[in-house]
Amino acid sequence: LDDLGRRVLRGERTAVSRAISSLENRDEQSSALLSEIYPHTGRAFVLGVTGPPGTGKSSLVDRLVSAYRSRGRKVGVLAVDPSSPVSGGAILGDRVRMLEHALDAGVYIRSMASRGDEGGLSDAAQNAIRVLDAAGNDVVIVETVGIGQAEVQIVKVADAVLVVLMPELGDEIQANKAGLLEIGDIFLVNKSDLPGADKLLYNIASVLSRKDGWRQKVLKASAKTGEGLGELLRCLDEVEALSKTQNEPDARKLGKISDELLDSVSSVVLARLRSELESDQEFRRLVEKVARRELDPDAAARKLLDRLPQLRWEK
Ligand SMILES: Nc1nc2c(ncn2[C@@H]2O[C@H](COP(=O)(O)OP(=O)(O)OP(=O)(O)O)[C@@H](O)[C@H]2O)c(=O)[nH]1
Numbered sequence: 001l002d003d004l005g006r007r008v009l010r011g012e013r014t015a016v017s018r019a020i021s022s023l024e025n026r027d028e029q030s031s032a033l034l035s036e037i038y039p040h041t042g043r044a045f046v047l048g049v050t051g052p053p054g055t056g057k058s059s060l061v062d063r064l065v066s067a068y069r070s071r072g073r074k075v076g077v078l079a080v081d082p083s084s085p086v087s088g089g090a091i092l093g094d095r096v097r098m099l100e101h102a103l104d105a106g107v108y109i110r111s112m113a114s115r116g117d118e119g120g121l122s123d124a125a126q127n128a129i130r131v132l133d134a135a136g137n138d139v140v141i142v143e144t145v146g147i148g149q150a151e152v153q154i155v156k157v158a159d160a161v162l163v164v165l166m167p168e169l170g171d172e173i174q175a176n177k178a179g180l181l182e183i184g185d186i187f188l189v190n191k192s193d194l195p196g197a198d199k200l201l202y203n204i205a206s207v208l209s210r211k212d213g214w215r216q217k218v219l220k221a222s223a224k225t226g227e228g229l230g231e232l233l234r235c236l237d238e239v240e241a242l243s244k245t246q247n248e249p250d251a252r253k254l255g256k257i258s259d260e261l262l263d264s265v266s267s268v269v270l271a272r273l274r275s276e277l278e279s280d281q282e283f284r285r286l287v288e289k290v291a292r293r294e295l296d297p298d299a300a301a302r303k304l305l306d307r308l309p310q311l312r313w314e315k
C-alpha cells in the first residue's frame with residue numbers, strides 16, 4: 001500500500017497509472033495514498049488548456065510537450081475527454097505525434113473520461129494532477145473542453161489557464177458565454193494560418209482586464225505551421241515564473257483549497273451548513289494547514305465533519 005506511494009514519488013510509470021486509477025475509483029487505499037503523496041505536491045507548473053471544441057487544444061498541447069521536452073523538462077498530460085462529438089471522442093489531436101511522445105520516458109499521457117458528474121470529474125482530475133506532480137513532472141498540462149461550468153471548473157486547479165480560441169467561431173461573445181474570459185491568463189487565437197485571426201485577436205484584447213495582478217494576454221499562433229509558438233512559450237514562462245515567486249500561499253491559493261474542502265464536505269452535509277462553515281475559525285485553520293502541507297484535503301474534510309455532532313462520517 002504505502003509502497004505504491006513511494007513508487008509514485010520515485011516517478012515509476014506503472015505506479016503513477018495505478019495511483020491515478022485508485023484515486024479515481026476512490027478505492028480503499030486511496031485516502032492513505034493521497035495522504036502520502038500530498039506533502040510532495042505543489043512543485044509542478046500546472047497549466048490548464050481549455051476552449052471551445054475543435055480549436056486546436058490537443059494540437060497545441062502536442063507542440064508544448066515537444067518544446068518542454070527539448071528543454072529536458074518532464075511533462076505529464078491529462079486529457080479530460082468530454083466525449084466531444086466534434087472529434088468523435090478522439091482525445092489527442094494528432095495521434096501519430098502523441099504516440100511518439102508516449103514512447104518518451106519523460107512524458108506521461110493519461111486521458112480521463114468525464115463522468116457527467118461535476119464533483120466526480122474535478123475530484124478525479126485534481127487528484128490525477130497531484131499524482132503527476134508528486135511523481136516529479138515539471139509541467140502538468142490539463143486539457144479540457146470549455147463548454148460548460150464543469151469543464152471550466154477543472155482549470156481552477158491550474159497555476160495558469162490558457163484559453164484556446166480560433167477564427168470563425170464568432171467574436172469574443174463566444175468566450176464570454178462559456179465564462180472563459182474570467183478564467184484565462186493567456187488567450188490564444190489558434191489557427192492564425194486561417195483568415196480572421198487578427199480580428200478575433202483585436203476583439204478579445206478589447207475586453208481583457210487584470211486578473212490577480214496579472215494583465216491577461218492575448219496572442220495568436222498556429223499549431224499547424226508553428227507560427228507564434230515561440231511567443232506563446234515566452235508568455236507561459238512568464239506566468240510560470242510568476243506563480244513560482246509566490247512561496248507563501250496567497251489569497252487565491254488559500255481560496256482554492258478552501259473551495260475544495262467545502263465541496264468535499266457539502267456532498268455529505270446539508271447545503272445550509274456552508275454558511276456556518278465559512279465563518280468557522282477551525283475551518284480557516286485547516287485551510288492553512290493544508291496549504292502548509294501538514295494535512296491533505298481529505299483528512300481535513302473528515303476533521304471538519306467530526307465537528308458536526310449530529311452527523312457521522314461515512315466513507
Ligand atoms: N488550419 C489549422 N488547423 C488546425 C490548427 N491547429 C489544429 N488544427 C486542426 O483543427 C482540428 C482540431 O484540432 P484538435 O487539436 O483536435 O482540437 P481540440 O481543441 O483538441 O479538439 P477537441 O478536443 O475535440 O475540442 C484538427 O483537424 C487539427 O488538425 C492550426 O493552427 N491551423
Ligand SMILES: [Mg+2]
Nearest residue numbers: 057058091093
Ligand atoms: Mg482535444
